[in-house]
Amino acid sequence: xxxxxxxxxxxxxxxxxxxxxxxxxxxxxxxxxxxxxxxxxxxxxxxxxxxxxxxxxxxxxxxxxxxxxxxxxxxxxxxxxxxxxxxxxxxxxxxxxxxxxxxxxxxxxxxxxxxxxxxxxxxxxxxxxxxxxxxxxxxxxxxxxxxxxxxxxxxxxxxxxxxxxxxxxxxxxxxxxxxxxxxxxxxxxxxxxxx
Numbered sequence: 634x635x636x637x638x639x640x641x642x643x644x645x646x647x648x649x650x651x652x653x654x655x656x657x658x659x660x661x662x663x664x665x666x667x668x669x670x671x672x673x674x675x676x677x678x679x680x681x682x683x684x685x686x687x688x689x690x691x692x693x694x695x696x697x698x699x700x701x702x703x704x705x706x707x708x709x710x711x712x713x714x715x716x717x718x719x720x721x722x723x724x725x726x727x728x729x730x731x732x733x734x735x736x737x738x739x740x741x742x743x744x745x746x747x748x749x750x751x752x753x754x755x756x757x758x759x760x761x762x763x764x765x766x767x768x769x770x771x772x773x774x775x776x777x778x779x780x781x782x783x784x785x786x787x788x789x790x791x792x793x794x795x796x797x798x799x800x801x802x803x804x805x806x807x808x809x810x811x812x813x814x815x816x817x818x819x820x821x822x823x824x825x826x827x828x
Contacts, residue, residue: 641707643821647814648684648712655680655807664792676791682759683784683808685709717749781808
C-alpha cells in the first residue's frame, strides 16, 4: 500500500468524524447526561474500540491478515498519539475540517486521559471478545451472538438500561455509522501514489 502515512491520517480523520457524530447523538440522551464523567469516558472508549474493530474487520475482508494487522496498528498508534499528546487547539489545527469542540471537552477530562492510559489492555480484551461474534445472525436464529447486538447490550449495561430495546436500537444505529464511510475508506486505501 502506497502513501501509508497519509492514508493512516485519513483513516484517523474518519474515526474522529464517527466519534464526533456518536457524541452528538449521545448528548441527546438523558441517560447519558446523567452519567458520571468516568462512565461517560468509559462509554466513549467502548465506542472508539468498537469502531476500530469494525475497521479491522473491513481491512481484513479487503486486504487479508498481514495488511490488516499493519494498517490497524498504524491507525491505533496515530490515533492514541493525537488523543494523548495534543491539546484541543492542536487537534483543531490538525483536523481543520472537523468541529471537535464537543470531543475536545472529553479530551480534557482526566478520566478520559486515564482510561486512554489503559487503552491497549481494554482494546486487546475487546478484540478477543468481538472476534467471537458474527457479523450477521445465522439463518433462523436471533441477533444474540452478533457483533452489533452484543455491543449494543454492553453499552446499555454501562448506562444502566439493560434489556431496554429502545436504547439497544439507538446504539445499533450509532454502531453502523462507520459503514457510511466504507466507500471513502476503500478509495483512500486503494488510491495509487501520484508520480
